[in-house]
Amino acid sequence: MADFHAETQLDNHIFGKASSNSGKSGVLVASAGASPLCPHCGSDRLWRDGLRYSIFGDKIQRWLCRNCELRFSDPVDVQKSWSTFERVERVEAKPRKATGDIVSTRQICVTETKNLAAEQQQIEVPRRSEDINGKILEFLWQLKKEAYAEETITGYGYVLKTLAKRGANLFNPESVKEVIARQNTWSQGRKYNVTKAYACFLNKTGIKATLPNYKLQRKLPFIPAEEEIDQLIAGCGPQMATFLQLLKETGARCGEAFQLRWTDLDTKNVTINITPEKQSNPRIFKVSGTLISMLNSQPKQSIKIFTYKNKYYLGKTFRTQRKRISAKLANPRIIQIHFHTFRHWKATMEYHKTKDILYVMRLLGHRNIQNTLLYTQLVSFQTDDYVCKAAKSLQEASQLIEAGFEYVTEMENVKLFRKRK
Numbered sequence: 001m002a003d004f005h006a007e008t009q010l011d012n013h014i015f016g017k018a019s020s021n022s023g024k025s026g027v028l029v030a031s032a033g034a035s036p037l038c039p040h041c042g043s044d045r046l047w048r049d050g051l052r053y054s055i056f057g058d059k060i061q062r063w064l065c066r067n068c069e070l071r072f073s074d075p076v077d078v079q080k081s082w083s084t085f086e087r088v089e090r091v092e093a094k095p096r097k098a099t100g101d102i103v104s105t106r107q108i109c110v111t112e113t114k115n116l117a118a119e120q121q122q123i124e125v126p127r128r129s130e131d132i133n134g135k136i137l138e139f140l141w142q143l144k145k146e147a148y149a150e151e152t153i154t155g156y157g158y159v160l161k162t163l164a165k166r167g168a169n170l171f172n173p174e175s176v177k178e179v180i181a182r183q184n185t186w187s188q189g190r191k192y193n194v195t196k197a198y199a200c201f202l203n204k205t206g207i208k209a210t211l212p213n214y215k216l217q218r219k220l221p222f223i224p225a226e227e228e229i230d231q232l233i234a235g236c237g238p239q240m241a242t243f244l245q246l247l248k249e250t251g252a253r254c255g256e257a258f259q260l261r262w263t264d265l266d267t268k269n270v271t272i273n274i275t276p277e278k279q280s281n282p283r284i285f286k287v288s289g290t291l292i293s294m295l296n297s298q299p300k301q302s303i304k305i306f307t308y309k310n311k312y313y314l315g316k317t318f319r320t321q322r323k324r325i326s327a328k329l330a331n332p333r334i335i336q337i338h339f340h341t342f343r344h345w346k347a348t349m350e351y352h353k354t355k356d357i358l359y360v361m362r363l364l365g366h367r368n369i370q371n372t373l374l375y376t377q378l379v380s381f382q383t384d385d386y387v388c389k390a391a392k393s394l395q396e397a398s399q400l401i402e403a404g405f406e407y408v409t410e411m412e413n414v415k416l417f418r419k420r421k
Contacts, residue, residue, distance in 0.1 A: 043067035173209035251346030280365035
């Protein structure tokens with residue numbers, strides 16, 4: 001029974017069904033002729049967002065919620081699409097010669113007969129994708145039982161579902177290879193990841209095949225200026241700004257920060273305990289009083305600090321706010337900032353400041369120093385321009401240190417601090 005419950009939750013997570021803990025009971029529909037209500041938040045503030053078509057050509061309206069930004073299909077159109085499917089199923093399953101239902105006394109004059117047995121053909125009616133979805137779910141459940149990481153399971157599920165939606169037969173490797181080769185907008189890195197996920201699927205289903213050898217090309221990451229990072233943080237909403245400030249000060253991965261609980265926060269010692277992912281090492285960070293204040297201002301609605309529904313909505317909210325801020329400041333470089341950019345920036349700054357690669361390795365939680373050596377190549381991109389501030393009192397010096405300035409020297413009873421631009 002526990003396996004069935006966990007498998008149902010996994011199905012809901014991968015294939016987009018309403019979960020039992022979402023607070024909603026399916027799709028909310030308004031009165032006939034009106035637009036539906038958002039199945040996530042119940043809002044009626046919707047935009048029409050294009051059309052999609054079923055395998056029988058039924059037109060299905062897509063909606064975009066202006067409140068929570070959920071994109072969903074019109075439930076009435078979906079029901080009509082299912083009615084078409086069921087009608088075709090009934091026609092196909094209907095006996096050639098009905099008996100007992102209709103009584104007829106008519107006579108038919110036949111002038112020409114045909115060999116119906118010779119001309120009878122097998123008509124294939126398109127089927128829905130329940131079967132392949134079931135196979136994908138079975139594969140993902142097997143990964144879960146083998147203790148694969150949750151991120152890996154979710155990622156593999158989306159990859160296989162994408163391949164199926166683009167016309168690939170997952171049980172025919174040649175079909176999958178053709179679909180991957182046709183994706184001209186996919187980078188070599190993405191094709192490498194898709195092939196890796198599909199290779200795992202073939203291994204678990206016992207299918208042997210030779211897959212293309214896409215090369216994973218590692219590029220130097222984009223390192224923004226601190227001013228651009230601060231502008232992005234200042235322009236975001238309260239919860240997103242807190243999340244980004246945490247990434248900036250700790251260099252934690254997005255998943256590590258998203259899973260933080262209130263018990264990981266030590267306000268007395270001003271520290272945060274990071275539980276690692278990807279088999280890296282755990283870390284404890286000393287953070288600023290500003291970040292502690294931002295964290296304490298968040299509503300304590302659950303055991304987790306950040307209350308986004310899942311990482312998908314977290315990323316979608318971030319991209320929406322980032323796009324708005326980039327347009328407002330007329331700075332396209334801000335669009336290049338991702339969650340992982342904060343980790344790259346933190347590692348680069350720390351190595352530039354300390355020139356201690358082992359310290360940076362421990363800060364990032366890496367187990368292999370080869371992953372950390374990347375940041376020694378990024379230092380040359382950084383300038384040696386500083387902002388200088390003077391402090392005449394203990395209070396001013398404390399404020400500068402909290403703002404990230406470092407003490408340099410003292411002249412004429414004035415303490416001088418600096419911070420890299």
